Structure formats: structure tokens, C-alpha cells
Amino acid sequence: MKARVFITLKNGVLDPQGKAIHHALEALGFSGVNDVRAGKMIELDLAxxxxxxxxxxxxxxxxxxxxxxxxxxxxxESAA
Amino acid sequence: MKARVFITLKNGVLDPQGKAIHHALEALGFSGVNDVRAGKMIELDLAxxxxxxxxxxxxxxxxxxxxxxxxxxxxxESAA
Known part of the structure; x- marks a missing residue:
């Protein structure tokens, strides 16, 4: 069975990685980006x-x- | 509009972070973990x-x- 876990920072917790990505997107000329939050995804292959x-x-x-x-x-769910 | 980007390592690319998580889970007594792959999730708030x-x-x-x-x-899609 496979499972994915998505981990995000709670609201109100500062996210310097997200801020850095936001600035980099603007520096590359992408407009219309209001906010960026960085999180993690962990894929588990389980019994x-x-x-x-x-x-x-x-x-x-x-x-x-x-x-x-x-x-x-x-x-x-894995296909049986 | 919100968008999420999920970034995963391609198959065949070594994933030391995933390996470390795998070992740590086993050290904590979790059995039945076959494989762990670590990835990233980026949440964008866009125009x-x-x-x-x-x-x-x-x-x-x-x-x-x-x-x-x-x-x-x-x-x-954001609720209008």
C-alpha cells in the first residue's frame, strides 16, 4: 500500500523558504504571485x-x- | 487562485533523505515500511x-x- 503524507507549516509560522521562492519568482519576472508556502511530501510504501x-x-x-x-x-490503495 | 506543485525525485535517483527517514522509522519500531521517498510541496497563491x-x-x-x-x-480554483 502506498501513502502520501503532506506536511505544511501552520498559519502564522514564518516561512523563510517560501519567502525566498516568492522573491526568486518575482526576480524571474513572474507577476501575480501573492504568496508562496513551502511544504514537504513524503511517499511511503507500506505493508x-x-x-x-x-x-x-x-x-x-x-x-x-x-x-x-x-x-x-x-x-x-494498491490495486489488488 | 491557489495552486500546489508537487516535486518528486525521478525513479532511479538516489534519495538519501528518504533513506534516512526509512531508517529512523525502523529505529522507532515501525515495521512494514518498504520504502520512503521524500519530496516537496509548494503552495502558490496566484492572481x-x-x-x-x-x-x-x-x-x-x-x-x-x-x-x-x-x-x-x-x-x-478559488470559490468566486
């Missing part, structure tokens, strides 16, 4: 028995820093 | 006039290194 709760546990214990980050889990 | 081609241009020129990375664009 089929892995439950949603297990994945959430991985996020809380390792993948995301829940003080400043939100995470969202997307399970991609 | 409504921005076209798909513009976003693709941003990816090719700045956001992704197309030699080793693939990108996927997801447009989230």
Missing part, C-alpha cells in the same frame, strides 16, 4: 496491514513537528 | 489570470530541477 492510526503515529513521532506543522495523510 | 502554462514555466525555471525531479501541478 498492506498498516492502519491509518499507524501512519498518524509515524507523523506525530517523526515526520512532522506538530508544534509548527500540520500533516495530512492520503492513502493510495 | 486568477495565471495560466497553467505560467505555473509550468515557474516549475521549469525555478521550482523543480527537471534533470532529476518530476513535478505535478494541482490547481485549486
Amino acid at each position: 498492506d496491514a498498516t492502519s491509518e492510526a499507524d501512519i498518524e503515529d509515524m507523523c506525530r513521532k517523526l515526520l512532522a513537528n506538530t508544534v509548527i506543522e500540520n500533516f495530512r495523510i492520503e492513502r493510495l | 486568477d489570470a495565471t495560466s497553467e502554462a505560467d505555473i509550468e514555466d515557474m516549475c521549469r525555471k525555478l521550482l523543480a530541477n527537471t534533470v532529476i525531479e518530476n513535478f505535478r501541478i494541482e490547481r485549486l
Whole structure:
């Protein structure tokens, strides 16, 4: 089973990486960019028995820093 | 308009960050993890006039290194 975890900074947390990307886009001449936020995506290839709760546990214990980050889990059921 | 860009390493490109996450998950006692790939997600808040081609241009020129990375664009239409 495959699963994707999307990790984003919480609202209100400063995002210097996003700011740098924003400035770089403007320097390259792209107009109409209002805001940029940078996040992470982690693709997991898991045993089929892995439950949603297990994945959430991985996020809380390792993948995301829940003080400043939100995470969202997307399970991609493997074709049987 | 909001758009998300997902950037992943191409198949066959070594992913030391993913490997490190994989080892850390195993060290924490999570079994059944076959593989981990680390990627990036960039959330863009754009002017409504921005076209798909513009976003693709941003990816090719700045956001992704197309030699080793693939990108996927997801447009989230703003509620009018």
C-alpha cells in the first residue's frame, strides 16, 4: 500500500523558504504571485496491514513537528 | 487562485533523505515500511489570470530541477 503524507507549516509560522521562492519568482519576472508556502511530501510504501492510526503515529513521532506543522495523510490503495 | 506543485525525485535517483527517514522509522519500531521517498510541496497563491502554462514555466525555471525531479501541478480554483 502506498501513502502520501503532506506536511505544511501552520498559519502564522514564518516561512523563510517560501519567502525566498516568492522573491526568486518575482526576480524571474513572474507577476501575480501573492504568496508562496513551502511544504514537504513524503511517499511511503507500506505493508498492506498498516492502519491509518499507524501512519498518524509515524507523523506525530517523526515526520512532522506538530508544534509548527500540520500533516495530512492520503492513502493510495494498491490495486489488488 | 491557489495552486500546489508537487516535486518528486525521478525513479532511479538516489534519495538519501528518504533513506534516512526509512531508517529512523525502523529505529522507532515501525515495521512494514518498504520504502520512503521524500519530496516537496509548494503552495502558490496566484492572481486568477495565471495560466497553467505560467505555473509550468515557474516549475521549469525555478521550482523543480527537471534533470532529476518530476513535478505535478494541482490547481485549486478559488470559490468566486
